[in-house]
Amino acid sequence: MAWNEPGNNGKDRDPWGNSGKSNQTPPDLDKVFRNLMQKLGGLTGGRRPGGDINGVGITVVLMIALVAWVISGFYTIKEAERGVVLRFGKFYESVEPGLRWKATFIDHVIPVDVESVRSLPAAGFVLTRDENVVRVEMDVQYRIADARKYLFSVTNADDSLSQATDSALRYVVGHxxxxxxxxxxxxxxxxxxxxxxxxxxxxYDMGIVVVDVNFLPARPPEEVKDAFDDAISAQEDEERFIREAEAYAREVEPKARGQVKRLEEEALAYKEQTVLKATGEVARFNELLPQYQAAPDLTRQRIYLETMEEIYSKANKVLVDLPQGSNSMIYLPLDKLTPPAAQGGRAAPATAGANSQLPVRSSSSGEQASDTVGLDSAPLRSSERTVGRY
Structure with a gap:
């Protein structure tokens, strides 16, 4: 038997909570909502006749929401950052560091670090001008100079910088x-x-400033790495030899220049000395010529005596006094008579006998004679031996 059929003794009820009488209808939805609004109005200050919410309650709710909205709009930009304000998704302004306020749900702030130096690596195999493949690595250091341009000039400034770095690196290495x-x-x-x-x-005006570019050590392919290591070692040896040669040149050149300067000064001094000596000889000859023309024999004899005097004043002399009627032989020690400088720098003089001594025989005449042998520093020759009698 169904719940709404007669004969269930009135114990069955319909879904709306009413007794099983045929004259009852479902509850009114407006009444249900009105009861709910009255309960809410009681919580916010009672209700007015007719069931409307009190205006004071609405005002309080709005004030609380407004205070929360204002407080939520405060934000801080750090010292190393710059803020970019977007209003309804469109750029509105740039803000400096400090405490700022924005309209929540209307403005959006993007902080951008403009002082930190960022690093962007780049690496890859590149073909060189001589058709060789090398692996190059580079590290680009940059910072943001303009926050607005960095965010909105290109879609992604970091990605654009990476692509530009690869392009520049391949272009330069390829050349x-x-x-x-x-x-x-x-x-x-x-x-x-x-x-x-x-x-x-x-x-592209991306608002980026490149601070430095570090070119990391490049490497050849592994297949030819050993050969390139040998080539680099040879080049280092070449540079070392060049530095050593330059150091030796810096050491030798000043000495050579000094010797050249000394030789030039000695040559100039010798030239002046020779010129002055020749000038003096000419002047002496000019003075001597009239005397020679007046008395040739006397002048010739005087010149001879002066010349011999000059020669004997510079030569070693030995005076031997032989007794009258003596027929003995005396040996002169030539090695003792020769100066040491002449012995070391010149050949040994002509000698007579095993003891390198020059024999001097006595005169056959009955007169007492003194033989004088003159020796200079040069080796004696037969034509240079002079024996004078006084």
Missing amino acids: NTMDDVLTRGREKVRQDTWQELEDTIEP
Whole structure:
């Protein structure tokens, strides 16, 4: 038997909670909502006739919501940051460090660090001008100069900088030989890459400033690494030899210049001495010529005596006094008569006998004679031996 059929003794009820009488209808929805609103109005200050919410309660709720909205709008920009304010998703203004306020749900603030130096690595295999493949690595250090341009000039400034770095690196390495990239041309490659990178990103105006570019050691492919290690070692030896040669040149050149200067001064002094001596001889001859023309024999004899006097004054002399009628032989010690400088620098003089002594025989005449043998520092020859009698 169904619940709404007669005969269930009135114990069954309909879904609305009413007794099973045929004359009852479902409850009114407006009445249910009205009762709910009255309960809420009691919580916020009672209700007015007719069931409406009190205006004071609504005002309190609105005030609380307004205070919460105002408080939620305060924010702080750090010293190393700059803030970019977006209003309804569009750029509105840039803000400096400090305590700021924004309209919540209307404005959106993006803080950007503009003082920290960021690092962007780049690496890859690159083909050089001489058609060799090298692995190059580079580290680009940069910082943000303009927060607005960094966020809105391009879609992703960091990604754009990475692509520009790869492009600049491949361009520069492709215009250099493998030897330059691996050894002595590394600094030039670094400078050229830096300049090329700045030229590439300049038209995009991304608000980025490149601080430094570090060109890490490049490596050849593993297949030829040993050969390139030998080449680098040989180049280092070459540079070491060059430095040693330059050091030796710096040591020897001043000495050579000093010797050249000394020889030049000695040559000039000898030249002046010779010229002055020749001038003096000419003057002496000019003075002597009239005397010679007046008395040739007397002048000739006087010149001879003066010449012999000058010669004998510079030569060693030995005076031997032989007794009258003596026929003995005397040996002169030539090695004792010769100066030490002449002995060491010249050949031994002509000698007579095993003891290197010059024999002097006595005169056959009956008169007592003194033989004088003159020896100079040069080796004696037969034509140079002079025996004088006084």
